[in-house]
Amino acid sequence: MRQQVAKLAGVSEATVSRVLNGVGPVKEATKQRVLAAAAELGYVPNALAQQFARKKSGNLGVVLPHMAKVSLFSTYYFSEMLSGIGSEVQASGNDLLLLFREADQPRNYTALFQSQKIDALIVLGARNMELDRTALEELTQEGYPFCVLNQRFGPRGSESPFLTVDADHWSGSQEAVRHLIDIGCRRIAFINGPEQYSNSIDRREGYLSVLVQSGLPIEQPLMLTGNYSRKSGYELANQLAELIKSGQADSVFAANDRMAIGAMQGLREHGLEAGRDYALCGYDDADAARMASPQLTSVAVPFQEMGRKAASLVLGGGSIGADASRSAVLPVQLVIRESTGVQQRRSK
Amino acid sequence: MRQQVAKLAGVSEATVSRVLNGVGPVKEATKQRVLAAAAELGYVPNALAQQFARKKSGNLGVVLPHMAKVSLFSTYYFSEMLSGIGSEVQASGNDLLLLFREADQPRNYTALFQSQKIDALIVLGARNMELDRTALEELTQEGYPFCVLNQRFGPRGSESPFLTVDADHWSGSQEAVRHLIDIGCRRIAFINGPEQYSNSIDRREGYLSVLVQSGLPIEQPLMLTGNYSRKSGYELANQLAELIKSGQADSVFAANDRMAIGAMQGLREHGLEAGRDYALCGYDDADAARMASPQLTSVAVPFQEMGRKAASLVLGGGSIGADASRSAVLPVQLVIRESTGVQQRRSK
DNA sequence: GCAAAAAATGTACACGCGTACATTTTGTCA
DNA sequence: TGACAAAATGTACGCGTGTACATTTTTTGC
Incomplete structure (x- = not known):
């Protein structure tokens, strides 16, 4: 031909x-x-012959968490990041290979590189667990270009052994809690997710630090844990209702919008309305935040930009910025809506 | 080695x-x-050498609609289908190559086959437009294995020139409208999406056919058109409010959940509550349906199964079933929730 | 125990491209 | 115009597999 x-x-x-x-x-x-x-x-x-001759597949691999039941990860989070990655991949003339991770199976990421199926890798939904840590360590050892998205290993601010793109969930949580305090809340309940996710840890630390700064007491009974699903938020509503009705809590900060909405629904069954009987703040600013009634105050995370950044980093093969830093932390932004609405609270 | x-x-x-x-x-x-x-x-x-020698990439391509602004397609729809496709791809030992379509650019799907980048193709979000039709026709002409998901070309029930996996939106809409009639509605407003999508046409026909069957009049003013976004539903709420308040409408059937929720929110601003002042039924049964307040009656679509089916068809290279049929139409199911809640309506 | 068939293994090459190196053409300067 | 450099093009080969075909080994049937 x-x-x-x-x-x-x-x-x-x-x-x-x-x-x-x-x-x-x-x-x-x-x-x-x-x-x-x-x-x-x-x-x-013939792309196959080209790849073979060039010894480059031109593929960026993206590892997805197992999501048979869409539970842990909101689809918003997922599709936004993917969209960002996609735009960057497209711009660089590469392709995007989707890799579905099996639940609790050992990860064999290095084989993807050895077989040259991918030139670079982005890992979504990694957790701080043995299985994931060893897999990432292996990649580091072999020097393959990869990036972990929305997850950090090691303490906040520490230098990462590999490329990491995350959002500043610590500051985001601080903003959220400060906002709740600003509108008059003093007893802020907190629904967090599992601490395998650095996200969760960051939010907890942000929450706690503002309480300390503001001279508010840290009350263990106010700190609850769900699994980022709506259902888990809904199920925690019973505890929350008791806290609110007894005056132990006047507001709820949830680590994501799904749990916030679940809690909102559960509390409604107890006759408690967000924005009227208590203030409610979510996190992620997913579409669901705008679909809820009352609309949910939340923290907007630049998921698309994070995806783009991760892709550009890993495809460029370079480090972040002029320095040799290995991790980027993108800013987030509080979006105030009805669920912490001042007017509604006043009318109480 | x-x-x-x-x-x-x-x-x-x-x-x-x-x-x-x-x-x-x-x-x-x-x-x-x-x-x-x-x-x-x-x-x-070396996977590259294998692919080259075998003349097979082992990749199933999936074309995605352009979704910089997540507007037309709910991410639910998208990620569920992708999840279904993914599970099938994984089971068959293939890989999934994501292909992002540029907005309003000519499609060059055949080149993907010619370059052997993909062995088979699934097209998501196709529309009945010149650009898409010619691209699909070209694929058919060349005899490449591909499947169109959730979209039909040609009239309902007609034999498709290529593989198609769709859901029975005609019956689904009928069920929805019958349900509304069952609970006492007689003047059912209908928010549809653009008719480039066969989905929209099916829903309209289902809606109309039940009206006729039930001896209800067809009123043009009750038939509105949005673009499947929450915003479009919200914006149509003004018209709907007038219809409901004037007694011209007593219920709303929206072609998807996002528009239903948008309408619900808009109508609330007019003092109208779903399930109390009017009945509301959505479509898709996305997570959002359960997150809305009141929870939304909707039509559940087996998106995952559709994805699996499409993947298995296109990878198997075969026709559907024992006969030579080229199209599969999967059943949908009405899920009744609060927004058409009988108890609430009674208390009116 | 021998011939023939069957099973197991080895040999050799094509697949379509990119590219190092050799060769030819063009351009330059005196 | 000739010598030489630079630009343009051609030639030849390797990349790592899979596999058709040739060859060797084992089994079978008598």
């Missing part, structure tokens, strides 16, 4: 290759002849 | 290949020797 193009253009196959790849010096006239010939014959290079 | 394995096992490279691929007759003893040697050396076959 390439041979036919070469013959039609009156050149050698090598020249065809050079023209199509824009490499090496080529006379403008021959270039046009080759392109014309290729167009006429409808020649499309 | 393979050579080293061969030497260590004391066989030829061809035998190594045979063992690893489980092809051809191999003595059990040599098989074990080869496997042991491969394990010891940590040999991982």
Whole structure:
């Protein structure tokens, strides 16, 4: 096929290759002849042969958490990040290979590199567990380019052994809690997610630090744990209702919107309305935040940008910024809506 | 590398290949020797070379609608289908290549096959437009295995020129509208999506057919059009409010949950509550349906199963069922919740 | 125990491309 | 115009598999 193009253009196959790849010096006239010939014959290079010859698949792998039941991860989180990754991948002329992780199976990420199926890797939904840690350590050891998204290993602010793109959930939680305090809340219940996720830890620390700064007491009974699902928030509503009705709590800060909405629904069954009987703040600013009634105050996370950043880092193969830093932490932003609405609280 | 394995096992490279691929007759003893040697050396076959030699990439391509702003397609729809596709792809030992479509650019799907980047294709979010039709026609002409998901070309029930997996939105809409009539509604407003999607057409026809069957009049003013976004539903609420307050409408059937929720929110601003002042039924049964207040009656669509089916069809390369039918239509199911709650309506 | 069939293994090469290196053409300067 | 450098193009080969075909080994049937 390439041979036919070469013959039609009156050149050698090598020249065809050079023209199509824009490499090496080529006379403008021959270039046009080759392109014309290729167009006429409808020649499309065999990507498999190209990858083989170049020893590059051109694929960015993205590992997804197992999500048969969409439970732990809101689909918002997932699809937004993927969208960001996709836009960057597309811009760089690469492709995106989706890799579905089996639940609790040993990860074999290095094999993906050894087989050259992927040139780079982004890991979504990693947890701080033996299984994940060893897999990532292995990748580091071998020097393969990869990036962990929305998860940090080691303490906050510490230098990461590998590329990491995260959002500043510590500051985000601080903002959220400060906002609750600003509107008059003093006893802020907190629904967190599992601490395998650095996200959860960051939020807890942000929550606690503001309490301390503000001279408010830290009350263990106010700190609850769900699993980031709506259902878990809903189930915690019984405890929350008691806390609120007894005056032990006047507000709820949930570590994501799904749990916030679940809690909101559960509390409603106890006759408690967000924005009226208690203030409620979620996290993520998913679509669901705007769909809830009352609309949910939340912390917007730049998931798309995080995806783009991770992709660009891992495809560029470089470190972050001019320095040799291995981790990027993107800012988040509080979005105030009805569930902490001042007017509604006043009308109480 | 393979050579080293061969030497260590004391066989030829061809035998190594045979063992690893489980092809051809191999003595059990040599098989074990080869496997042991491969394990010891940590040999991982080069996927690129395999693909090249086999002339198969092992990739199933999935074309995604452009979704910079997550507007037309709920992320629920998207991630559920993808999840279904993913499970099937994984089970078949293939990989999933994500292909992001640029907005309003000519589609070049055939090139993906010609370059052998993909062995099969699933098209998500196709519309009945020139751009899409010609692209699909081209694929058909060339005989490439592909499947269109959740979209039909040509009239309902007609034989499709290519593989199609859809859900029975006609029956689903009928069920929804019948349910509304069952609970006493007589003037059912209908918010549909753009008619580029066969989904929309099916829902409209289902809606109309039940009205006719039930002897209810068809009123043009009750039929509104949005774009499947929450915002569009919200914006139509003004018209709906007027219809409801003037007694022209007593219920709303929205073609998806997002628009239903948008309408619900908009109507609330007019003092109208779903399940109390009017009945509301959505479609898709996305998570959002359960997150809304009141929880939304909706039509559950087996998105995951559709994804699995499409993947299995297109990877199997076969037709659907024993007959030569080219299209599968999966059943949907009405899920009744509070927004059409009988008890609430009674208390009106 | 021998011939023939069957099973197991080895040998050799193609797959389509990119590219190092050799060769030819073009351009430059005196 | 000739010598030489630079640009343009051609030639040849490797990349790591899978597999058709040739060859060797084992089994079978008598």
